[in-house]
Amino acid sequence: MNTTRKRIVVAMSGGVDSSVTAALLKEQGHEVIGMTMQIWDYSRFAAPDGETFGTCCSLDDVHDARRVAEGLDIPFYVINFEEAFQRQVIDHFCDEYFSGRTPNPCVMCNQRLKFDLLLRRARELEADALATGHYAIIEPDADGRFMLRKGRDQGKDQSYFLFTLTPEQMTRVMFPLGGMTKEEVREHAARFDLRVAEKAESQDICFVPDGDYVRFLEEERGAGKLDGEIVHVSGKVLGRHRGTYRYTIGQRRGLGIAWSEPLFVTGIDVEERQVIVGEKSHLHRDRLTVRECNWQIDPPEQPLQAACRIRYRHREVPAQIRTLPDNRAEVVFSQPQQGITPGQAAVFYDGDRVLGGGWIE
Known part of the structure; x- marks a missing residue:
């Protein structure tokens, strides 16, 4: 007791x-x-x-x-x-x-x-x-x-x-x-003899129970507004797409275009309604910027050495974190990372302690 x-x-x-x-x-x-x-x-x-x-x-x-x-x-x-x-x-x-x-x-x-x-x-x-x-x-x-x-x-x-x-x-x-x-x-x-003892783990997003987030988005906001071109990083137009919201950085499947090497989504330009694609090497970045930082320590006045995780299942990597004005921060990785995705969270660790994090711009 x-x-x-x-x-x-x-x-x-x-x-x-x-x-x-x-x-x-x-x-x-x-x-x-x-x-x-x-x-x-x-x-x-x-x-x-x-x-x-x-x-x-x-x-x-x-x-x-x-x-x-x-x-x-x-x-x-x-x-x-x-x-x-x-x-x-x-x-x-x-x-x-x-x-x-x-x-x-x-x-x-x-x-x-x-x-x-x-x-x-x-x-x-x-x-x-x-x-x-x-x-x-x-x-x-x-x-x-x-x-x-x-x-x-x-x-x-x-x-x-x-x-x-x-x-x-x-x-x-x-x-x-x-x-x-x-x-x-x-x-x-x-x-405790709980009735849920063997209940399966929940999966997917709760408000998209069938996993079809494209259908959900179009029901919420309508279709056809962001159709446009699929453009190679070189500037060459390779095809058309049916909505920029159908794509995410690092995506390979579902592009529907032929090329001499596998292509991946490397960028999304909503204003131009373009999905930018390129070879795998174009996914690598050595830095990112986050907004709306939340620090669980005092915000560092000097560059901070920490580990950074850019996705839930991503392995943390060493990085230097420098605070910026307007509650933002720059993260510079010790080695380039693949598939840095705007909108996801970047979380900073010291060992197993969370130091803070923010939203990738």
Whole structure:
């Protein structure tokens, strides 16, 4: 029994991770309240045959979360964030694609909904903390300042998606699974006899349950507005495309053009409605610039040596990071990197500690 009993809101998604989080905290003696975000109109994305897609935040997930809460005998609430999700996540997702960038909606959902709006709701309930099932660690450093570290399970580590957390938020956020492996979490789920113990991992983007993001974008914004030319880096026109939003940096498949060597998307020019392609060597860049930096340390006054990750599954590489005006930063890599993609996050690490990050321009 935990002698320091706290009131903790658990963000319950209906999956095994958040369910185990709630069960562990209750076992430790805390007052646990389950809370699920209803973020979109589930009927809008229902398949004609009633198929259930393997994504998070579906109607089935809400039902699973409710049943887990009932089994744990804890209060449970569903909070309607549909309007905020549309404005803060879906509209941003579409804006980014139609501006020639490739967004990361999971980071945006964490930043603007889970650790902003949901954390506010938790505080309205006079909760001491908001807990989630993320695989990451929050702990104080030698000076007592909270810091974010990678989760113990390197295959599940989600620190990349959490770089937008502020030091103030980290005083009120808990990640009870950060020191566990996924296998250990499932063992706890079986021990608690949770109905979701063997539930499969969620895949794809929750509001694009069939994975067809092009169809989704065209339903949201219409088709035919950004049709144009496919242009080689040399300037030669190689063909036409049916929308710049169909392409992302590094893409090779689906270009529909013949060339003596494999071609990759190396750039997207929305103003000219051009998709720029070139050989693999044209994908390599030795630097990038990020905007909207969030530092979890004091912003460095001098160039900082750190490791930088430019995609979730990207291996970090040594880099020098130099702050720029207007909350931006320049990242210079020790060796050129392939497929640097505007709209994705670049996250800075010192070992397993997150130093900060920003959005690739």
